[in-house]
Structures are given as structure tokens and as C-alpha cells.
Amino acid sequence: MNHRRTRVPVALVCTALFCTPFLWDRAVGAPVAPDALFHQGSDFDPDTHPGKALYQTHCASCHEGAVLKAPHREFLETMTVRAVLDAQQSGIMRQQSEHLSAIQRQHIAEYLTRTPLADYRPPEPPPACPDNTDFDRDAPPATVGWGYDPRRFVPAEVADLDRDSVAGLKLKWALAFPGATRARSQPVVAMNTVFVGSQDGTLYALDLDTGCARWTTNVGAEVRTAIVVEPWTHDTHLDHNPRLFFGDLLGRAYAVDALTGEVLWKHRLDPHPNATITGSPLFFNNTLYVPISSLEVTTAANPAYPCCTFRGSLVALNPDSGKILWRHYSVTETTRQRGETTAGTPIMAPSGGGVWTSPTPDPNRSLIYHGSGQNYSAPADDNSDAIFAVDMTTGKRRWHRQVTENDVWTPACILKTSNCTTDGGLDFDIAASILLIDLNDSRQILIAGQKSGRPLSSCAPHPTHPGRCLPAAACR
Numbered sequence: 001m002n003h004r005r006t007r008v009p010v011a012l013v014c015t016a017l018f019c020t021p022f023l024w025d026r027a028v029g030a031p032v033a034p035d036a037l038f039h040q041g042s043d044f045d046p047d048t049h050p051g052k053a054l055y056q057t058h059c060a061s062c063h064e065g066a067v068l069k070a071p072h073r074e075f076l077e078t079m080t081v082r083a084v085l086d087a088q089q090s091g092i093m094r095q096q097s098e099h100l101s102a103i104q105r106q107h108i109a110e111y112l113t114r115t116p117l118a119d120y121r122p123p124e125p126p127p128a129c130p131d132n133t134d135f136d137r138d139a140p141p142a143t144v145g146w147g148y149d150p151r152r153f154v155p156a157e158v159a160d161l162d163r164d165s166v167a168g169l170k171l172k173w174a175l176a177f178p179g180a181t182r183a184r185s186q187p188v189v190a191m192n193t194v195f196v197g198s199q200d201g202t203l204y205a206l207d208l209d210t211g212c213a214r215w216t217t218n219v220g221a222e223v224r225t226a227i228v229v230e231p232w233t234h235d236t237h238l239d240h241n242p243r244l245f246f247g248d249l250l251g252r253a254y255a256v257d258a259l260t261g262e263v264l265w266k267h268r269l270d271p272h273p274n275a276t277i278t279g280s281p282l283f284f285n286n287t288l289y290v291p292i293s294s295l296e297v298t299t300a301a302n303p304a305y306p307c308c309t310f311r312g313s314l315v316a317l318n319p320d321s322g323k324i325l326w327r328h329y330s331v332t333e334t335t336r337q338r339g340e341t342t343a344g345t346p347i348m349a350p351s352g353g354g355v356w357t358s359p360t361p362d363p364n365r366s367l368i369y370h371g372s373g374q375n376y377s378a379p380a381d382d383n384s385d386a387i388f389a390v391d392m393t394t395g396k397r398r399w400h401r402q403v404t405e406n407d408v409w410t411p412a413c414i415l416k417t418s419n420c421t422t423d424g425g426l427d428f429d430i431a432a433s434i435l436l437i438d439l440n441d442s443r444q445i446l447i448a449g450q451k452s453g454r455p456l457s458s459c460a461p462h463p464t465h466p467g468r469c470l471p472a473a474a475c476r
Helices: 050-058 081-089 102-113 163-168
Strands: 007-014 019-025 030-032 188-190 193-196 202-207 213-218 243-247 252-257 263-268 282-284 287-294 313-317 324-329 336-340 346-349 360-362 367-371 386-391 397-402 435-438 444-449 455-459
Touching: 050 102, 081 102, 282 360, 360 435
Parallel strands: none
Antiparallel strands: 007 019, 019 030, 188 193, 193 202, 202 213, 243 252, 252 263, 282 287, 287 313, 313 324, 336 346, 360 367, 367 386, 386 397, 435 444, 444 455
């Protein structure tokens, strides 16, 4: 019997990253991934566009998961048509695209971004500052907030703002990020300048007083992290231009000259095609610590995708070169095939444990703390939804404590597809930076927030008894 295939939308899968519409195939009773994840409301017809066949012939074999370092198509769809075209013409994909004509490269870029090049208008930049607008090298960044101290408490003397002044505040200037539907990069102020990233990959250096642009630089992918300005003090100036550190959607870490916007180095920190950087890097003791997470959790909703192979990590970098000094994986065991789903797709495990937030330094114990997210595939291990204490110098794990066991979850568990091989977990990541808090009696406590909404606390080791933890009751 021939079945007529009809498709109706039945679900909108919302994660912390984005919402993904899926379709239901009535003939087989299974969800079918749409052709594009990020452009469902567009009038662009990808099925009739010539770029579809070109992509399938020349690109899909690498960007659909076969090549480890090739970003998945879902990542490419978040970029602008100009950025995808530039990557083929003069960027990282130039060699692979040399055999294609100019119009073929244009069609591929249009297909991926669902934007005809003729319709694309680059966003208007903010007004440029006059040439005589100088950076104030006597105004270093306040070492509070993301990238310095995840407690993010800003004293009144640092903010130059007290409680009585709040009622009298008035708008001085504003910048609407061009072509953006969200703003995730927290700004930082230094040298009388506001540094901030944006969804279209533009990094801005804006005059604090007027909002004019001292410079802008586009890195080609969304900047989600805070911009971390290399710190100095009023008494000790740097012997080089201050540097900016941040990460982007494609899992690349950057160092940029704060005075010129020149990219000094950039490195992709994880070979997994779906690796990303969402948590802000931490600059501490002339080392850059970068958390690595992943969007593979969403890719796993496709029942044909072998779920899953990503393992979260924290990476320590040399800030001068970007060279990796050490890596601490949250999931320690190497991923391997553990069986097949009911659809015949390989089950790869253990996986997940993404590090979504900025790490926390503990100089007294030479430790750095970070949390992890859920496992993506079964069987689960004891590293998901956990808190880790890592040696700041070597990257060796000192201890870890799991908060929620057997938390295996991807959007496949909402859609009830074959990639959900358990009853479905809770997705209870340690989703906020861990706080190291001083108590009144010289003790310290670690506080972590979980997506369950439940705060967690534990005493840190006593300063005079390394490795020994005080009873939890003593921390109440």
C-alpha cells in the first residue's frame, strides 16, 4: 500500500540555546528534521534554490558529521551570507572552494543562510569617533565580573554609583546591534571604552562618553562571551598594548589588540564539529582558562545522528600565543559505541558534561572550579551535573562531586525519538559559575546553582588542613 506523506508541525523544542521546530512524518510516525534550523519563518525556498544541490555535492559530506573538525551545517546557518561567502573566497574554506565558480560559491552561501546576496545589506556601523579620541591608559579595567571574579559584585566605589543616585539616572546614549535578535556578550569598561561582542560577530570598542566607535572588528561568528580585558594597575603599566580575550560560537578563542582591533591569534580549542564557547574565559595569573561546551545536544534530536561524541572540558591557554597548556575533560572516559538505537543508529557514550560557564579561581589552594552539564547519551557516568576542583597549574583533577545521577538528556527525549535511549533525564546542569565565598570566621564555602533551581553549598577545605573538608553542617 502506498502512503501519502503529509507533514504537520507538532513541536517546538526549546533549549537554553535556541528553539528548533521539527516536523512529523505521518507515514513512518517519526519526526523529520527540517531543512534549516534557524530560518523557518523565511520566504526563501531552499528546495528550489540551486545552492541546495551544490551544498549536497560539495559540502555535505564534510559538514554533516563525517569530518571531525568541520562545523555542522547548523552552525553555518547562524552566519551571515557575507561571512559564508568570505570563508569560501578568502577564508578557511578557500582551498576547498577553488574549483567552484563565483556564482556557485554565492549560491552555497545563499542556501545556507537563506538570504539572497542581492538582498543582503551589511549593518550600518555606529558613528566613528574623531581621530583625536584617545584611549585612557590610566583607566584599567575593574577586576570584577565575568573573566575576573564570577561573584560579579561591583562595589559602589568601583561603579562610582551609590543607591541615592539611581533614581536620577538618564539615558546618555544607546547602540542597537545591527542585524541582531539577541545580545549575550556582557560589556566591560576599560580605558574610557566599552568593549562588547555581538550576534553577527562584530566586536565593538565604543567611547564611554559618546558611544562613538573607536574601532570595530568582525570575527565571522557570534560572540557570546564577555570581553575580558587584560588587567593592569595604576602603578604598573603593561609593556604592550592591552589585549582582549573572548570566545565565539564556533569554539574559537581570540586575543585582540584592545587599541586597534587587530586579531593577534585565534584557535579552535576542540576538534568536535559542534564545540562552542558560551562561558566567559577567565584571565588569572597570566593564564587564560576557557570553558568548552557544545551544541551537539540539539543535533541529537535527529534520529539518524549517532549520539553522541562530545565531551566538555576546561582548557588553559598561554595568553601570548593561545597555546594549550592543559585540558581537563569533565567526562574522562573516551567515547565509544555502546550499541544501536531502535532505528539502527550507533549509540556513542559516555558523552556530554559541557562546561557552560566561567570557571572560578581559588589561589589559596591553587585550584580552579567548574561545573558540568548532563550526559547526552547512555550509559551515564558520574561526571555529569557535577562540580570539579582542578589543579590550576597541571590541570589534574583534585576532586569532584556529582549532584544529580543518571541525568541523560537531549531534545530527542522531548520528541520521543530513538536517540532518547533512557526514560529521559532532567537536564539539571550546574549552569551558573561556582562561587567561592568568605565566611565571617575565616572559613570559605562553595556555592553553585543548578538548573533545578536548587542552590548547592559545600565547605571548601580549611586553609590549614589541605584536602580536608569541614562538615556540611558547619557551613549553614
